[in-house]
Amino acid sequence: MVDRERLKAVLLHGARQFPPVEQLLQRISKKRPHDRVDASVWEDQYNSGHWDFLTGMTEAARHAIVAEWRERLKPGGSVLEIGCGTGLLCRAMRRAGYERYVGVDISQTAIVRAEAELADAQTRFIAGDAATVALEERFDIIVINEALNYFVGPGAFLRRLHGSLQPGGVLLISMAECNLRDGLAKLAIWREVLPDHAVIEEVSLQREIWPIWTIRALKPL
Template sequence: MTFFQSIRAWFRRKILRDRAERWNHQYAIGRWEVLKAPAEYARFDACIALLRRHAAGGRLLEIGCGEALLQRRLAPGDYQRLVGVDISAVAIGRAQAFADHRVRYLVADMQKLELDETFDAVIFTESINYVPRRHQLLRNYARFLNEGGVFIVSIYRNKRSAGIWTEIHSVAAPIDRATTTNEVGAWDCEVLRLR
């Protein structure tokens, strides 16, 4: 990257607040490598246990899939089809290495996603907290759910998470839940149905 290209990228990321540019930069510099640490496995496994109870062997849409970390922990029989979406082309480029004939990865903004498929579960692992108007996002994503389909949402517990859950619960009722706690912190993962 030339000096002028790096200045342009910095300007888009910092001044224009270009979300895709910011996420690409963070993945390129290794900011999210921490998610591959063994301390992170328990939260993924908690989501997978809920997934197996509510959408076993189903069609899955993962929003904010990053480098396919959830898919890498799934067993072959856990899904029939998986579509992973992330705003970062860098992350999706890395995720592609784990795709097979049942898996498709897309670079897209979750707030503007257009698909012609439906799913048994739409999964947000640590991603829904990065957008405003989560209640509207969930209502919009209901069109991607098969009849009886569920949302699976995982959020890191911090000072903002209670408010995020309140907003989510205004449009979706929890039907199952798991909490994971370790030396890094705590995560809540819920299975929800639209009200």
Template structure:
């Protein structure tokens, strides 16, 4: 391969294929997302954990776009049998790893490519669906990894820029089991529980 093509390929891999990961890693290393651990986010995490722990006691949980793992850290560990916190950012996942134990794992994974090695009772997409192609596309991808009777829990915040995501959620063809809107100091979040298709 010529020097030109090697350089072009290298540039493509670094700047195009890894663009999202690099951008998130940069933001995490700059401390941009530490506010997700603030009390203002607690109501959202509490509703999600409440649904998961009540509907799927001792369940196997997959979280997609988990960041540093604040949601997992707010779960009662005695109430799940497996928890995978996954995120495209290796900086975020590295920070979460101190919370690992025999049933809690932090994994670097791109939601648009990830193929889990097991199935789950509950799959959570918490303020991260915006990085999928569409609501239906990401649910279709992970529906395969949901056991019969399993649930999705999806949080979409009320920022007006997310109107399209709310519309996609309203129109999506998965059975909707419940929906809660949380209005906290900094933001409003709509949390939807959906069944397997």
């Protein structure tokens, strides 16, 4: 079983490196229904502890990378986080400090937890669908940490978000690939998104076999 999964991870690596391999695998793999789920599902999942694993050591590795890149690219700058959940990344980023942080999440439960621990004069949370929420301000960095796949039309969604970036602003995006089918779905999202952006930095982080996280810092073209 483990060997079969290892082989699938190697196939996914091949798909990432060679577009014809990806095209072949995308053609023969069973398409996944879209990840988007109703707000009520997120409430149930946060209340049942489904997402508690996000506070673990493994997830802390990707949080550390995103927090460090944020500080190097826009030291002390303003941050918008889409799909901020309970504010785990906000907690990691505030150690280095920021001028202002706004976190948006569709789950009221997650936002209430984040607010209770982290809200202050520089730190604000909004409960709502980031696809429709009105954002008046502009930010130096927009972070989408394990959430882009929940938006229908991720390419168009990111293009709209460009309007919330300061000139010279940067997007930080992390997406996990949890199995071959999930990985192919995430590769398709990257293929949709990358033509509109220049890649400033990118890295893959792998935990034994799965997940494989891809983290990219992007500049709108």
